[in-house]
Each structure stands twice: as C-alpha cells, then as structure tokens.
Amino acid sequence: MKFTKMHGIGNDYIYVNCFEETVEDPSGLAKRLSDRHTGIGSDGLVLIRPSETADFRMDMFNSDGSQAQMCGNAIRCVGKYVYDHGLTKETTITIDTLAGVKTLWLTVENGKVTAARVNMGKPEFAPEKIPVAAEGEKVVDYPVMLSGKEYRITCVSMGNPHAVLFVDDVDALNLEVLGPRFEHHPLFPERINTEFVKVLDRGRLRMRVWERGAGETMACGTGACASLAAAYVNGLSDYKAELLLNGGSLFIEWDEESGCIFMTGPAETVFTGEVEL
Numbered sequence: 001m002k003f004t005k006m007h008g009i010g011n012d013y014i015y016v017n018c019f020e021e022t023v024e025d026p027s028g029l030a031k032r033l034s035d036r037h038t039g040i041g042s043d044g045l046v047l048i049r050p051s052e053t054a055d056f057r058m059d060m061f062n063s064d065g066s067q068a069q070m071c072g073n074a075i076r077c078v079g080k081y082v083y084d085h086g087l088t089k090e091t092t093i094t095i096d097t098l099a100g101v102k103t104l105w106l107t108v109e110n111g112k113v114t115a116a117r118v119n120m121g122k123p124e125f126a127p128e129k130i131p132v133a134a135e136g137e138k139v140v141d142y143p144v145m146l147s148g149k150e151y152r153i154t155c156v157s158m159g160n161p162h163a164v165l166f167v168d169d170v171d172a173l174n175l176e177v178l179g180p181r182f183e184h185h186p187l188f189p190e191r192i193n194t195e196f197v198k199v200l201d202r203g204r205l206r207m208r209v210w211e212r213g214a215g216e217t218m219a220c221g222t223g224a225c226a227s228l229a230a231a232y233v234n235g236l237s238d239y240k241a242e243l244l245l246n247g248g249s250l251f252i253e254w255d256e257e258s259g260c261i262f263m264t265g266p267a268e269t270v271f272t273g274e275v276e277l
C-alpha cells in the first residue's frame with residue numbers, strides 16, 4: 001500500500017489515497033502502522049476518499065484504532081495532499097468529515113500548498129452534544145475532582161469532544177499521569193480530548209493537549225479551536241488568538257457574524273513510501 005506521511009505542526013498522520021488504494025480494516029491498520037517502533041510511526045491514520053456531498057472525504061483513526069469525527073491538523077494536510085497530487089486544481093475546496101462538510105482555502109507557493117485556512121464550524125456547548133454527563137446549558141468553569149485535587153473544566157465540541165483547563169504553569173504538568181485520568185473519567189461517555197492552557201495575554205494562549213486515543217501530541221487543531229472558544233466564554237481572551245502548541249502556532253478566530261471558528265496553519269509532507277500489508 002502506498003502512503004504519505006504528513007504533519008501539521010508536528011501532529012503527524014499516515015495518509016492513504018483511497019482513490020487508488022483499498023483499506024479493509026482501517027482501525028487495525030491505524031494501530032499497527034502508528035506504532036513508533038514496529039510501524040511507520042504516527043498519531044494515526046487518515047483516509048482520503050471520494051465524496052458524494054463534497055469535493056473529498058476524510059476519515060481519521062487515532063493511533064489506538066478509534067475513529068474520530070474530525071481532525072483540524074489532518075484536514076489541512078488533506079487539502080495539501082489533494083492539491084499537490086493533482087486531484088484538484090481549486091484552491092477553495094470542501095471536505096466531508098464525520099463532523100460535517102468543512103471549507104478550506106489553500107495557500108499555494110511555487111505550485112505546492114504550504115498552509116490552509118479552514119472553516120471549522122460552530123463550537124457546541126450543550127453537554128449532551130459533546131457528550132458530558134453534566135446538567136445545565138453549558139459546562140463552563142465546572143469543578144472536577146481528580147485524586148483529591150479540584151480542576152475546573154470548560155467543555156466544547158468541535159465535532160469531537162474537548163475539555164479545556166486553564167492553568168498557571170502548563171509546562172510543569174505531568175500529562176502522562178493527568179491526561180488518562182481525564183480521558184477515562186466517567187463524566188465523558190465517549191472519552192475526551194483535554195487541553196491544558198495558560199493565558200499569556202488576551203491574544204496568545206499556550207496549550208498542551210492529551211488526545212483521546214493518541215496521548216500527548218505536538219498539536220491539536222480542534223483542541224486549539226475549543227481552547228479559544230473556552231477562553232472567550234470564560235472572559236480570558238478576545239475573539240481571536242495565536243495558539244502556541246508544542247509543535248508551533250495556529251491562528252484561531254471566532255467570527256462573530258457567522259458564529260464559526262476559522263483555523264489557519266501550515267501543512268507539510270514528510271515522506272512517501274510503500275508498506276506491505
């Protein structure tokens with residue numbers, strides 16, 4: 001099977017062009033190929049497919065084999081893949097996902113895509129839509145006890161579920177311990193992606209992420225959008241901010257008029273290869 005390894009600020013996935021390849025067990029393959037010792041090494045697997053409702057379709061699987069509704073860093077890379085491989089000549093394209101159809105505006109330099117702006121849709125706060133097992137209209141600054149310590153979370157869906165915490169020293173946290181405790185907490189029936197955020201100022205947020213199904217990654221696009229939305233509803237940021245992640249920056253803007261969040265960031269190819277199945 002031919003594949004391309006790509007990343008968006010260090011959030012790396014294996015991309016398969018399903019116009020040419022057939023993948024029978026994407027969940028099993030994601031687990032096997034994502035292994036950083038015995039596989040290709042990645043945060044998961046992304047399938048690029050034909051779509052009846054949009055220009056393309058993206059299906060993504062975390063490194064533990066679970067399927068996610070949406071991936072912000074992967075969708076920019078899919079935009080780069082389809083343009084760079086001549087599957088489209090357009091620089092405005094639509095991609096269908098399990099979280100709905102997203103529009104992308106591609107930045108092309110010397111014939112290749114270097115970055116993309118994506119309409120990531122409206123953030124959803126209703127607990128049953130995220131889902132979070134809590135009462136009320138929104139889960140904002142909500143107390144959660146973990147090992148005798150209180151944390152305050154704000155929950156947002158960007159098509160996939162996120163819990164955002166504001167902390168004083170994000171770099172001192174032991175995510176290997178804390179991350180799984182949130183991911184598997186009974187509040188979250190479908191598990192959760194958790195973002196740990198330090199507000200540097202109203203336009204700059206430093207974020208680390210523990211991803212559902214993948215652990216700590218260098219970056220999370222949907223997590224960056226959820227963090228901006230959470231910061232805004234907690235009165236901690238303006239409508240737009242630079243999100244500084246382990247792998248680089250994303251620019252996130254919550255458009256007042258449409259209610260949609262726009263994400264801008266780079267997309268890069270690492271290498272292409274063939275793997276025996």
Ligand SMILES: N[C@@H](CCC[C@H](N)C(=O)O)C(=O)O
Nearest residue numbers: 068071072073160220221222
């Ligand atoms: N890295 C992603 C999100 C990938 C899916 C997530 N782990 C989930 O299970 O919801 C991003 O850039 O958004």
